[in-house]
Amino acid sequence: MRNYAKEMAIGFIPVLILFLQIFVGINMIPVLLFAGLIGGALYLVRSRGNLAAVGGERKGKPRPPAPLSFDEIGGQERAKQELIEALDFLVHEERITKFGIRPLKGILLAGPPGTGKTLLAKAAAHYTDSVYVAASGSEFVEMYVGVGASRIRDLFREARQKAAKADKKSAVVFIDEIDVIGGKRDGGQHKEYDQTLNQLLTEMDGIHTSEKPRILLIGATNRKEILDSALLRPGRFDRHITVDLPDKKGRDHILRIHARNKPLQEEVNLEKIAEESFGFSGAQLESVMNESAIYAMREESESISQRHLSMAIDKVMMGERTDREATKEERERVALHELGHAIMAELVRPGSVSQVALLPRGQALGYVRHNPQQDRYLYTRRFLEEQIMVALGGAAAEELFYGDRSTGSRGDFDQAMSIVRSMVESGLTELGITDSSMMTPDKWAIVNSSILDELMSRVKVMLSEQKEVFLRSLEVLKTEETLSGDRFRSLLGIDVTAGDPDGESKPA
Template identity: 40%
Template structure:
């Protein structure tokens, strides 16, 4: 049909041209009445004429010349069918040698003549109808589709629970929904009602959408998916109409699952915010509340919604009977990360040296999406390096790229800046090695990444759900390691610790205001809402006095000062180790966990106790030496003697 629509303008032009030709050819034929024809016949010389004799009339067509003129004119006239008229026509039309032809009146039907005359108008009418209907498809007809649901339907979902790793407890929470969708009778016989709604809460990238699709795949039911923002439009009432249409379509496909992603876009609290709420969004939410648990019962429809902002949702949406169950999808632990890596490594060509368990240990705090990105970045790096398999070096670089961005190897340091960055990162490493509750050092590098001049990968010694006060203090002390090292070695500080200061200040404030880990006692001074845009407590101010605010500032400063003194003490006691790690970083630029441990235990990069494979020397032909002038070896990086001199000079200056 679309192909024919492209040819319509051409057909239209051809039709117009043919119609003009047709009517122009009839333009010289004069339509006469009977009286006019009798007057012309007295002075005209007829040539070819045709009589079409019907029951009551005689249709006469032909051509004639008038006296004194050579021009030939056409005529058409209708004469009553009488015997006298027929004799007169035969005499008049053949009087001057004209030829007369009697035509069969049934040769051309009235319907055929009518159809021939109507064809041009029919073509023009069809053309305009198709053109207007095509315009209406994107215009006026769309007005009726504007209020229809934008939910996408998948009838055969391929995702299963085996494709979702790292959330075993969450799977158990939704298994009853699968059983209900498969066999609802055993629940109704027991008098049980399956939850109408399941709210999945968790950080971004933890697999909330994937888990919802897996539920639909395991239950083998249709899966309606829509985003919360698809409901809200500029025109009031559109979102509510779309909600009604979505549930109407879902009712036809029941049992089914309706998945609403980012429900906080439409489910925020009503009447909140500066200047009131949004009428369109609130009407949409009202309709959603009614559809989920209102005057009608949507049997067989299970609503699954996902959000990472449950604190902004309307209380009416979270009550029992609507979202009965809340499933928290947290970041995976080490076992969950290993399972997720195994799922995403199915189609990856991994080398024999790749250990997914080791990779999971080095990625605490990574979500499922982050882990998938690590493996994908590793595969891209392997292709870039023209390798046949993904090696551990590729994955190690991929972790750094995901966390900090690509390495800026082209960025050149001055020797002074390189030494400064080396001591800064070495300070973090020493605190991680010598402080019991500090994070464990995995990797230290002075190669710039992102906005950071250096990079220190430190992971918790073991993953915990609750953190003690000593662990928070150790975290602050570790963050102060770089800045304190600069003070100790160079006698001044740089702006490189800005991110460290931001993190440690946040931790110290939370210790005082949220966790009650100070002399102010177990009182929470932080605003539990923290969302000014919701309009709550906007005019109430803080929930403590100015005097308490000053006490909070003193406690925060006290915590940081104590950690700073402890950090300085550790670095002064381990100054030799600090210098050794800094010197090694200047020479090698990157140190691994094993190399840093060897520096601490043996004072060198390698372990002297490990056996070294000694290869037997090969017999080679000894030739006479030729005296040649050997050019001096060019310096590479910082020479050891220069570095020793710089360190001695700094030590003397400090003493």
């Protein structure tokens, strides 16, 4: 019945308009325009109401983020212990009252990118049963003076309101990349930065111990040295916790955490992957597990194998395999270059080579992946000289077979000169203990030349005795493109029963 009446109205209205316009003489154009405007306005209002209703269904009850505990964060045992000890001041109020302890106002997490600083902040909020409010330092930087300071005030106000609404006793405010707004003030014209930092300092001073809900500020940075001293003093950031790259045990823990939801073959050895990923951050290790799953899916495999994990390490370290087509001469030169690195590595540190590959990855046309057995944090002069010799092995091999070098040695020379700089700054050269700022460019050139020329001469002598190994390995590498460490050592004739391997994959 309603549809019938609607159809009757639709048919009657045009007839009525024509009748009034033609027979009665009423000008209906203004009426039609006015009716059109009213109808359009009603349509827009109705459309927005429907969108708001749909948005309300989606946003009205946002799903709270899954709580993250400290047990789910691997590789940072010392940092977690320090952070938990600091957070206990918020959890056990009766104890701090008994001993007259002032609750901490701020905790600074400092360390390289990808080591888990944000995860630690989230776990801190869960551990203390606090509201978690996060922001990035770049969100407070604007070209208009005063906007950053206003956003700082809004951030702390939001934390207090959310804590009160959720009936929580405390709130954790996390500011990532805090060095953007907390850098040293130099008295220049950066008024916006100064006002933002001043407002942050004021808010931290205003975090009184008797205030409810209590606010704990956690800042994260990978450039602690540039932060303003007023921000680092006790009473603001009371604890400075270093979140460093994980060691072998930590890497193994992180890999196992990210392997929980992935189908691994029974023979997969994650401890070996932890050994091969020396210097990787937690984010890189997560990427290794993710890329290995992608490789397995790409091959339509039912599970992830050890080979997939090794390929993932290469990809994370040096990039995806490229489709560059090198000439026959270039491939042979690259193969000899990489064999020079590999032979020198085995001569100075037997058992260290994991794979020699004639495969283009990233910017490298070939690479040698080393297999460190243990993490090393202190280096002797002998060890650093051996590292330089391994780096120079590629250029020495090219000179040995071609009589000249190529541009492929540029990265190796940069690495070698960086090691020389470390030796000078550590007092491991004939210069003795010296201040690097007193070294002129000419003096640096003399030191580099004396050390590198001597080591290059030693490398050439050692490699010249291995020409047969070069030729045998070259044929295998040109045919199969990869040479495993064990097979390479059999060609080299080295019995690896003991050694001190260490290092990491370095592209040519």
